[in-house]
Amino acid sequence: MRTLRASADPGAVLSQVRDVLGTDGASLVGASVTARPRSDEETSALLRVARERRWRVLPLGAGIAGWMNGAEPDGRGLDLVLSTLAMSELLEHEPADLMCRVRAGLSLAALQDGVAPAGQWLALDPPGGAGVTVGGIVATGTAGPLQIQYGRPRDQILGLTLVDGEGRILSLGGRVVKNVAGFDLVRLAAGSGGAIGVITEVIFRLYPKPEEDRTLVWSWEKLTEAWDAGRALATLPLPLTAAELIGGRWAPPLDDSGYRVVVRLTGSKVAVERMFEVFMERIGHPLRELKGEKSRTAARVLSEGDGTGPLSFRLHALASRGRALLPPLASLPVERLALHLLSGTFRGTLAQGGGEGARTEAVTALRAPLESVGGTLRLLGSAWGSAWESGTPIGARGRTPEAAEAPTAVGRLRSRIVSGFDPGGILPDAWRDGLVEGAG
């Protein structure tokens, strides 16, 4: 791993950025300069200057996932934060085509408000809350409970505009649902974490809002009991909208005690009613039923509640093997826990006050079971940076020393791709992992 080090004087950076964007286009925030370009052309001009000066640039939306790129909260180690927040328009919404075109700095909440009058929505619920930006969602590729029915962000993007590390403006994909004209640079950009460029605009596929929205909650005392019951329900051949197991402290209406299986059913009234009957036949256990607005609130609590803050962690294993991870998880001092019952992604936040000790304890407790199921653990949050504990993530953003020091075949492939879009090494993957030879 390379030490992060800003390469230029912030005062000089500020004045050079203002030459491009004007005085109100940039300011000093913490130890680094934040620039707010308003168009693709300004973004391009800015990145060309950055390339020439060899700055380390961090593209940022709402700033919720800044830690992912190894940035310090006060901006140390960077020359320039490139904020997309001055590009936040909803440019187009075509209800009859179930499509909208938005700028990257638009918040998810504002997008949903914009398309709701037509009875439509963007079926994404990433962690981080309503303030997350469209560009942030697409760049990080993070997905919440809805992914079991609607897929991840990359599955809902028809096209996007990317300004790469050379300042080249690339308008990728299009406005239609099916498009195989050429190599899939849209997929390469979605989830790339800024590695190949700054996303400035996205064209999304929308869905009609379901007629009925219902959330069912069952509580269990033991984690393994809840898991077994939850897996049995989640694997029924029904189109579930979400299937999660949660523990710890959650906001209302999910503030029950014990471990809770939370299942969300959406669709037409008759379909939801029928699925509800199937569940009732299967389960001889008291349950709570949340309908309409309450169900939507529960969904919001579920998606916002976890996965991004300090002291949080993510585990991933094949869902069928997840059971082996439950005993160590149950013994950890967790504030909150959320397990996707179908995808095998577990999110959690450790209780406050544990500090480094709690982290060490968590890692020690989870290491052996993780290795036995071939899963991965990721520790998140600014307190820890972001580190992988087990397994070698493929094409991942974690700080993986191997990526720089003893490149694997995949590592070399990734390095060649990044170099093609960011030959100057000014974007996060290049300067963090030393991917671009002779740069940085």
Next chain:
Amino acid sequence: MTSVAASAPPLDQSLVRRIRSVVGAEGLFIDPDQLLVYESDALTQYRHPPSAVVLPRTTEEVSLVLALLHAEGRAFVPRGAGTGLSGGALAVGGSVLVGTARMNRILELDSENRRARVQPGVVNSDLTRAALLQGLIYAPDPSSQSACTMGGNVAENSGGPHCLKYGVTNRYVTGLTVVLPDGEVVELGGLEREPEGLDLVGAFVGSEGCFGIAAEIELTLIPESEGVRTLLGIFDSMEQAGRAVTDIMARGLLPAALEIIDSETIRAVEASIFAAGYPTDAGAALVVEVDGVDAALDAEVAIARACCLSAGAREVRIATNAEERLALWRGRKKAFGAMGRLAPDLLVQDATVPRTRLPEVLRQVGEIGRRHGILVANVFHAGDGNLHPNLLFDRRDPDQVKKVEAASKEIMEVCIRAGGTITGEHGVGFDKRAHMPLVCSHEVLRAMARLKEAFDPLGRSNPGKVLPDGYGPRSGAGARGAEVGRGT
């Protein structure tokens, strides 16, 4: 349309021996008569015989074969079942064809995690047949699904009628074992890992054989729907059918499929052995299929039926059992086969437009056909705006060939002006690469070329495809089939 008789240079004896020692005597064809079988895919107007055909059985054999070809500077073209419609599997410039016919094993079917791991030669419908024993299906269903292979589906990012609701191939591929053009094996993605960072699996899917060979494919399966209902609306005009589609979507329904068949196609089907009982004086037929929780489907069928009737349908037929369902689908599924009666050759266009622009684009497609004196028959995925105009002609008549080429380009231009693209699911391949500048800027084409170079720096994997001349690593011109340039 040219039929280039490439002078495929034969492999030298020592390379033949070394390849044979990897794949066995049955795994290598060099006899020109045997090679003729592989001179084209399902787009038959182009023909390029390969210099050899190699049929490996395992990932290791693929790796060894590609390493041998790499060392000799030979280009190669991957091929599944050869059902592609864009000339993607043509052995341009005498490439060595690497076929996946003997890699047809389902390696793992893990119903608990709803995933499968397959070799690339597994046939699409064989996977679904095996998965159905566990109540699961593989969702994308190209019309050629009884023949096309999963490796080909990955290369083309294939769609199919049911992709309206379920999405295309790239939504279902979670991991790949890829053999790079120099023989190196890389593992991309995998369900055991949370998707993070550069999506190399997503970049590989749809790369049309230009990035290497997917030797193992990990896929997500989904539960079979509890119920399914199919109805057929018969309309006097295409406009009416188009209006019914728009109404159905506006009512918030997301059918599994919405397919339109035009009057020319109906007449062709009804005159053929595939006759499905559609009225031959109809202007258009619309197949609507809804699936999901069984109890909800009758209500959805009622909505779809009402939409058809209010758009002016003269008749709506609802299938009450599996046999009737198949009958309603027959006109759509057998359309291509039936067109063989109308002309010896057909060129299938694959442009896609925003759904709301369908009626006007179809009108223009009709005009283009009339102006050039070319019969155009339409079957298409109306729900996602994916057109399939079939241009009927006789390739022995050079005048007709010219007219078809001109009409085909005009159709693509009309679709792009309507906000669409040149190909929705068949791929660019050899056929449409010259048209790529219609939809991609110079900078985007250069970016695609750089991505290709990252996987295939020497331009040896499926040269002469997807990118127009002048972009990326080039091959195919030289006597050895791999003269390499790095021009961008």
